[in-house]
């Protein structure tokens with residue numbers, strides 16, 4: 233009971249941190265998906281330079297730990313006179329991450345679209361552009377939905393890394409509360425629950441979409 | 450029968466296909482070896498032959514879904530030499546006058562039946578949504594599927610999907626229709642629905658080239674029977690004559706195999 237009572241007391245302060253975490257996740261997903269689509273097209277491009285650039289951005293974004301990218305943005309770029317606020321740096325780093333992961337998922341989705349779809353579209357004389365954006369992409373995106381939702385969950389959990397550059401997100405709030413009366417166990421348990429309360433329903437929705445897609449396949 | 454407007458019929462009756470010396474290989478593997486074919490306007494040509502003979506490849510060369518290595522294609526007043534560079538304009542003109550129906554239907558699964566038929570009209574012919582939808586409904590009614598307009602293809606049977614696919618191709622007012630085994634993926638009974646739509650089209654004077662294993666359709670509907678084997682056309686002529694008295698042993702062997710099934 234005492235835990236519950238204490239948790240209730242901590243909650244308002246935790247909520248402001250959760251708000252910041254959701255904001256960072258929201259921005260990096262909203263910016264990361266369109267960039268991911270652009271990257272997926274670059275990686276499949278005919279032009280070698282475009283393809284190489286796309287691949288480099290994707291592979292760094294997936295290969296380097298998010299924390300390393302975060303530090304590069306926050307501590308590294310000021311060397312070149314480019315300085316960000318911590319929250320901006322966090323958004324940029326996670327956006328790169330989201331873009332890199334989502335681009336691979338989108339590319340796989342687009343590649344999974346049956347060849348007959350492109351052929352039928354070509355045979356009808358529909359332009360290459362319309363064939364991609366109106367015929368192939370909508371179908372590819374549909375099969376990419378579960379994977380993309382997975383990226384969203386991963387990004388939300390990844391916001392905890394922003395703690396390392398003092399962004400006042402959920403982990404930072406928890407740490408601040410904990411350092412007041414040293415109830416670290418309780419407070420981090422509560423933080424974990426906050427992450428789970430958001431992530432778990434999102435996972436259920438993902439599973440729901442996966443099942444629906446499997447049924448319609 | 451009101452599949453196509455009279456103007457379409459008039460146009461259809463003036464457009465044939467002339468394919469000269471078409472060759473195609475994949476690496477070292479020759480698939481078409483110097484094949485020529487003349488399709489008279491308003492006629493139905495049935496293309497038969499054993500699996501791997503090159504029938505699909507040949508058909509797909511007509512609208513350049515497959516790019517022949519050499520030869521010329523003359524369709525609707527355009528001469529195309531696929532071995533050389535084909536301009537985007539020529540390709541667009543070719544595909545506008547040639548419609549195609551596939552064995553696996555290839556309807557767009559994320560669009561309703563109506564949208565499947567209307568979308569290409571809007572994009573290719575620049576028709577407004579209202580014009581396109583009106584034409585689509587006429588065609589869906591004609592293939593007996595008006596009530597399926599709002600359904601997605603996944604909710605339609607194979608035979609229904611194939612008839613929607615035929616409507617989709619007809620909506621662009623082609624003068625020539627290509628069919629690649631349009632009933633092979635269907636139960637025989639369901640295939641009949643599709644064949645009857647094709648018979649009506651033929652009766653309307655549409656120029657058609659049909660790759661098929663339906664011997665009865667080939668005999669009753671086609672004006673010319675073309676037998677392909679081993680990358681070549683080995684025999685062509687009147688379907689009844691060839692079926693009752695094939696000149697080539699290869700044709701005889703193939704016909705015996707199909708007809709005795």
Ligand SMILES: Nc1ncnc2c1ncn2[C@@H]1O[C@H](COP(=O)(O)OP(=O)(O)OP(=O)(O)O)[C@@H](O)[C@H]1O
Nearest residue numbers: 475478479480498499500501502503504505506507
């Ligand atoms: N993309 C490709 N790459 C390599 N070989 C191919 C390709 N497409 C077709 N072929 C080969 O070309 C030959 C002719 O194929 P095609 O599909 O035209 O035959 P078909 O007469 O339509 O046969 P079926 O009755 O089985 O449909 C086959 O040997 C096939 O393996």
Ligand SMILES: [Mg+2]
Nearest residue numbers: 504505506630
């Ligand atoms: Mg074939």
